[in-house]
Amino acid sequence: MAKREDLPGSAGFGAKLTRTERVHRTVRPRRNRRTDWSRRMVRETVLTPDDLIWPLFIVEGTGVREPVASMPGVVRYSVDEAVKAVAEAERLGIPAIALFPYTNPALRDETGSEALNPDNLVCRACKAVKDAAPDIGIITDVALDPYTSHGHDGLVDDGRILNDETVNVLVEQSLIQVRAGADIIAPSDMMDGRVGAIREALEADGHIETQIMAYSAKYASGFYGPFRDAVGSSATLYGDKRTYQMDCGNTDEAIREAELDIAEGADMIMVKPGLPYLDILARLRATFGMPTYAYQVSGEYAMLCAAFENGWLKREVCMLESLIAFKRAGADGVLTYFALEAAKALQEG
Numbered sequence: 001m002a003k004r005e006d007l008p009g010s011a012g013f014g015a016k017l018t019r020t021e022r023v024h025r026t027v028r029p030r031r032n033r034r035t036d037w038s039r040r041m042v043r044e045t046v047l048t049p050d051d052l053i054w055p056l057f058i059v060e061g062t063g064v065r066e067p068v069a070s071m072p073g074v075v076r077y078s079v080d081e082a083v084k085a086v087a088e089a090e091r092l093g094i095p096a097i098a099l100f101p102y103t104n105p106a107l108r109d110e111t112g113s114e115a116l117n118p119d120n121l122v123c124r125a126c127k128a129v130k131d132a133a134p135d136i137g138i139i140t141d142v143a144l145d146p147y148t149s150h151g152h153d154g155l156v157d158d159g160r161i162l163n164d165e166t167v168n169v170l171v172e173q174s175l176i177q178v179r180a181g182a183d184i185i186a187p188s189d190m191m192d193g194r195v196g197a198i199r200e201a202l203e204a205d206g207h208i209e210t211q212i213m214a215y216s217a218k219y220a221s222g223f224y225g226p227f228r229d230a231v232g233s234s235a236t237l238y239g240d241k242r243t244y245q246m247d248c249g250n251t252d253e254a255i256r257e258a259e260l261d262i263a264e265g266a267d268m269i270m271v272k273p274g275l276p277y278l279d280i281l282a283r284l285r286a287t288f289g290m291p292t293y294a295y296q297v298s299g300e301y302a303m304l305c306a307a308f309e310n311g312w313l314k315r316e317v318c319m320l321e322s323l324i325a326f327k328r329a330g331a332d333g334v335l336t337y338f339a340l341e342a343a344k345a346l347q348e349g
């Protein structure tokens with residue numbers, strides 16, 4: 001035990017100090033944390049509305065805002081309501097939205113043919129949103145799961161998910177979405193070679209400026225459950241997606257997947273889910289230096305909301321802390337169901 005007069009700060013000059021005590025007197029990390037202005041001055045990472053991408057669900061009808069039970073606060077919007085909501089997102093400074101359809105179950109079939117209907121829900125939503133909010137980017141999801149009767153992202157033959165046949169359909173789906181006004185095509189299907197095939201078709205069709213955000217490292221995850229409720233595929237999905245989505249034990253494989261997508265013409269890459277995979281995000285960002293996004297998926301959102309609703313966690317502070325974690329790990333932005341709420345909270349300071 002040090003004697004009281006030897007303790008830093010209490011001993012007079014000239015008192016004999018150990019080396020540790022001398023260092024303690026010189027280096028005090030808490031100095032920078034003492035005041036709010038100083039904390040702001042030294043903060044390494046900030047979150048702004050520019051970092052937020054808002055995924056939203058679309059449903060048929062007019063005047064509809066239909067709650068998704070497993071995602072408190074999230075609704076499915078009819079196109080007219082989506083337009084109003086997206087206009088608000090634009091006002092809040094959110095740079096882009098991502099559209100996901102709840103397809104009428106009567107329109108779902110084995111091959112997901114509604115995905116290729118140029119007048120499907122997503123295409124109508126793209127057009128309406130483009131007219132009403134021209135300064136916000138529109139990201140569309142390329143995959144078949146909202147359209148198939150079996151809930152898989154690709155074509156199925158005897159329980160196997162067919163790769164190359166699916167890619168041909170995804171290429172057509174992408175072209176239809178781009179013609180409807182989509183700015184960024186986001187293949188979330190995890191078929192091999194899809195980014196290259198889509199890029200080639202876009203170039204051939206004259207869409208040389210369309211961006212591709214590749215779901216490069218998309219893991220077969222339990223955290224997608226509430227999303228599948230929202231798009232109505234959880235009721236129908238049989239089996240799992242492990243033959244195309246990645247195994248949660250793998251890291252090097254994420255590097256190889258991202259490398260392929262970049263070589264095939266992706267403009268941006270993504271990691272999904274988010275918080276449970278921050279290590280993957282940090283590694284991809286450091287390896288490739290590409291615009292890299294994280295998807296804070298439905299289950300992460302639901303988990304936080306459950307704790308908020310129980311009064312176990314404070315809503316705003318934990319929401320913002322969960323989002324800045326992505327920035328700190330290297331993300332250029334985050335797809336999050338909290339986007340509107342977070343943008344409002346950030347605006348209000």
Ligand code: PBG
Pocket residue numbers: 141142143144145153188189223224225226227228241296297298299
């Ligand atoms: C499917 C798709 C999924 C999500 C986005 N696109 C689910 C899945 O792969 O089954 C999940 C998003 C979320 O959970 O928020 N193409």
